[in-house]
Amino acid sequence: MDKLIDKIKEKNNPTVVGLDPKLSYIPDFIKQTSLAKFQNTFEAAADAIFSFNRNIIDAIYDIVPAIKPQSAYYEVYGHFGAWAMQKTIAYAKSKGMYVITDGKRNDIGTTIKAYSTAYLGESELFDGKKCAAFSSDALTVNGYLGTDGIKPLVEDCVNFDRSIFVLVKTSNPSSGELQDKTLSSGETIYEAMGSMCEKWGEDNIGKYGYSRVGAVVGATYPEQLKELRQKLSHTFFLVPGFGAQGATAQNVAGAFKDGLGAIINSSRGIMCAWQKNDVNPKDFAKASRCEAMRMRDDIIKVIL
């Protein structure tokens, strides 16, 4: 996690902008340009999405350490959507941003190795030639399959200086149906998953005391967030649920310890800022920048 924490400290900003684009979030002037180039096709949708993302990245890269593209919103547009995600990842990295691809991938040994190659490593073409596909700094993953669904990822984290974030306690209303169930040991499933994260990361603790295996813990459950922060001392948190999902700066305060320990995500709040505040659509990216600054200042205040 050192690379991420360095960027957070450099920008004095523990937030990440989620890029979960929908066509309805994109100003008409961008969509019209893409439609004129590619007619009403998947290619036009993907082109509009990448233009939108690129403008937002240009407006925030000097003040925000990281972006988090959510793969579902790209896969909606088939392989053209995958192109838009690949371009977005590469563009953000070229601007010095840290990229967390939110794919919540999971599978068994040989298959999770393929996901790991796709998102954290390097793909092998013919005659040993290697190229990066959706090469990101970090990937979100689901730990339901246990250690052999995680280990190949951790290996690539070490080899390529990457990290993963494992779902522990998610931000949605029904997350407790399974995650809050109590085990015969007395701990909940989310606590058991949290302990597994500590274990998966224990051999790779960085200079700030956090390992390469982080956890996703929702801002919408502030009590559990605080409790997990106390228990999982080497696990850095990716915290969704701020803003559009209802959580406030006060709700996320418990995710931090000595001013570090978490990065807070906002997606719609930043992407759609221009639609809320009666902004000239041409200034949509400026509106995102203002909202990103407001969010940063809100959160910095509660963790000092």
Add this chain to the structure above:
Amino acid sequence: MDKLIDKIKEKNNPTVVGLDPKLSYIPDFIKQTSLAKFQNTFEAAADAIFSFNRNIIDAIYDIVPAIKPQSAYYEVYGHFGAWAMQKTIAYAKSKGMYVITDGKRNDIGTTIKAYSTAYLGESELFDGKKCAAFSSDALTVNGYLGTDGIKPLVEDCVNFDRSIFVLVKTSNPSSGELQDKTLSSGETIYEAMGSMCEKWGEDNIGKYGYSRVGAVVGATYPEQLKELRQKLSHTFFLVPGFGAQGATAQNVAGAFKDGLGAIINSSRGIMCAWQKNDVNPKDFAKASRCEAMRMRDDIIKVIL
């Protein structure tokens, strides 16, 4: 599940061929053609993979009811890989095959809806125009997030005549680390997940008595497979682990009841048949067909 079970009965074959292609599984003459067209690029890899898949589909579509492309192996090649998966899905459907996309997707409300649109529904372009992206008959999903990570999928299953398969007990060695833990209620986590599948499917039971919400249960745990078959009377099983992962026809017998109730997957066993049996590489697809027939006959024998 009616559509899948109709195809299984029509072919008298409760098996699915997993298309998890790696370049090392593909005969040189195919790779050379792709290299000549696209040089040593992601596009060449994707072209070779689609050629390989198309030949296998041509060789099996009259005897095998379904294919299961595993998305990780396509994502390795970036957006070109996504193109190969999209083409493979569409080609198999054009040949009348049932397509289960193995993506193990999972997320919260609005985001799982986007995955659902991408894999089971129809994507919206501009001015209300709709198009299918990776449109499949079924998708594998991970239920760790609870009901609101599943409900949008079930709605699309009803609207578009689709199904989902939720991970219950996976085939990998460490699946038990979390899934076998006992809850304070006395049941295991995989049993709790199985019960949730029954509940998620209860409003949509088809003519054979199975709902649109199936379960993934590994062949490598035959005792649990048998026990779950007895408990989850409306849940159809997708069973990985046969062949290369070590499970035999006897191991999967318990997945069936009255000759129905499950579809058994083999991936490497079928794709790589030509490499095992000293076959002329030009006849790779014939070797896959022979192996698919052998697997069918093996399994049919134990469920009669």
